[in-house]
Amino acid sequence: MSANKANPSSAGLAAGGTLLEVRSVAKRFGAAKVLNDVSLNIAAGEFLTLLGESGSGKTTLLRLIAGFEAPTSGEIWMSGQRLDLVPPYQRPVNTVFQHYALFPHLNVRDNVAYGLRVRGTAASEVAGRVDDALRMVKMQEFAAARPGRLSGGQQQRVALARALVNRPQLLLLDEPLSALDANLRKQMQSELKALQRELGITFLFVTHDQEEAMALSDRIALLRGGTLEQIASPREIYKHPATAYAAQFIGQTNLLEAHVRAGVAACGALCWPTREADGPALFSLRPEDIGCVPSDSSPPSSASTFRGTVRQQLYGGASETLEIGCGPTQMLRVRIRAAGPLSGELEFAFLPEDAIRVKA
C-alpha cells in the first residue's frame, strides 16, 4: 500500500494532542435517556473504540459526533471549535456506515468521488485521489462496478475508500465489520489497523465485540446504559477493570464477593492479603491468574492457595478451562495450559495482587 502520499498527515496535529472533546453530553429520545453526561477526549492519531452492548448508547454517541443527531445537553468540540452546532455536511468528519450505505445508482468510482465532487474539487484532482483511494483498499479493478454486484467485503472496502478519500480529521466507523463472516472479519480487522497506522487518521470505532475492540484499539471506552463505565487501553482495562461490569464484559473473570478484615480478604475457600479497608468488597480474579499446583511441588511463598474439586474440564487447544467447586456453593473458573485430564480435589494458587478490587 503506497497511497500514503495522498495523505500528508491530514490531522495536522501533533500526535497525542486532543482532537475531539465530548463534554458532558446527554441525549434523550422522548422519555428515553440514551446517553447520560458522557465526557471523553480523543487524541489525534488515536484508534479509540466505543464498546458496549446494544442500547449502551455507543452508536448514538457516534451519530452525535457525525451530526445526525443533536445532543440534548453538553457540547462537542473539535480542534478548538464547537462541532455540535455545525451541520453534518460541514463537519471535517467522515463515517463508514454499518451497512455501508453505498449509493446504488453510482458505480464504485463515482461513489468514492462523491464527497470530492459535492465539495467542488477540480475534476483532475478528483481522478487522482479516487485512484489512490481505490488502490489503497485494493479495489481499482472494480471501479466501474455498481455496488449491488459487490460482495460484503468489497462493499466494505469501497465504503472505507469513499470516506478516506476526503482526508477527514476523524473517521467514524459504525460496526463496520459486523456484517462480514468470521474469517473476512479477522482479515479486515488487520487491514483496518494497518491502514490507520499508515494514514495516521484518528479512528473512532464502534463495536459490541470485545475481542475486536481489544485487538484494534489504542483505547477502549466502555459504555453501559448510556454512561461511560471505563476508558483505558485494552491492557489496562483488562488488567485493572474499574467495575464488575467491565471485568465481566471484557474477557472472563471470577467475581469474588469478599469480606475484608485487618488486611485479609476472605471469600469462601479463598483468602488473601489485601490493602483494602475493612468491610465488604468485590474483587475480580481472571481465570488465567489462577494456577494448578502440581502435587510434587509447592507454590511461590507469596501465593495464596486453596483446594477445589474439578467439576468440568473444557478443552480449548493450547489452554483449557476448568470449572472447580470449592465448598458447597462456590464455583471458580481456572484457565491453565492444556495438561491432560484432571479430576478430584487439587490445590490451586494465585497471587494476591491479581485479585483486583472492582466497583459493583
Add this chain to the structure above:
Amino acid sequence: MYSRAYKSLVSLPPLLWVGIFLLLPYALMLVHSFWLVRDGFIVHQWNLGNYAALFTRTVYLQVLLRTMRIAASVTLCSLLLGYPLAYYVSFYSGVRKEILYQLVIVPLWVSYLVRGYAWKTILGSDGVLNGFLRYAHITHAPVGFLLYSPFAVVLMLTHIYTPFVFLPIYAALESIPRPLLEASQDLGATPSQTFLRVVLPLSMPGLLAGATFAFVLSLGDFLAPLLVGGPSGTMIANVVQSLFGAAYDWPLGAAVAMCILVITLTLLSLTETLEKRWSFK
C-alpha cells in the same frame, strides 16, 4: 411444484379475458381502419385512405396536437404537485404520514363524474370562483375562460391524476434507504445536493411511472373535455367517440384510435426502457 395441467388451468381465465376483451377488439379495430364507408355502409375494401385523411385533413392533427399539449400540461402540473407532496409525506410528515397518505388516496374513491360536476360548479359563470372574484371586487363581470376551455380540462385532469402521480413517486421515495441520505450529508453534500444527486435519481423510476400514468390517461380522456372543455377543449378521444357515434365513420374512427394506440405504446415502451435504466434493485 404444480402440475402442467394445473398451471394451464389457472392461466386460462386471464388469457381468455385478455384475448376476448383486449386483443380481439384491437384486431377488429385494426381491420376496420383499412376499410371505408360508402353511402352510409362500411365497405370491406382495403385502402389507406383513412390514414391519409389523418394527415391531410388538418383538423385531426390539430386536435391531436392540442390533446398532446393538454396531456403534457397535465403531466407537468401533476408532477409539480405530486412530487413535492410525495417528498413531504415520505420524508418530513413524521407521525402524520399515515393520515396524509390516506388523504391523498381518498379522492380516488369519489366518482370521476362527481368531481367533474364539482369543477363545473366551481368554474362556471355563476360558480363559486366567479362569485368570490366579484365579491372581492377583483372582477366585475364573470370571467369566461375559466370553464369550457383547455384550461378547465387541464385543471380537472390534474386534479384527477395527481394521486396517480403521487403513488408511484411516494413508493419510490419510501424505498430509498435513509442511511443513504446520511451518507450523502456525511460526505459534504448540502441538502439540495443530496436531493439532486441521491433522492431524485433514486426516485426516477417512480417519477417516470407517475408521468406515464398522467400522460397516457390524459391522452385518452374524453369525459373531462365533454364536461368542462367546450368546443375549444375538444380532445382526440372525443373525435373518436363522435366518429364511431354520430358521424358513423367507424373506419376513420378506428384509424384515429390506432394512431393514439401507437403513440401510447411507443411512450410506454420508451418509459419502460428508461425505468429499467434508472432501476438499481
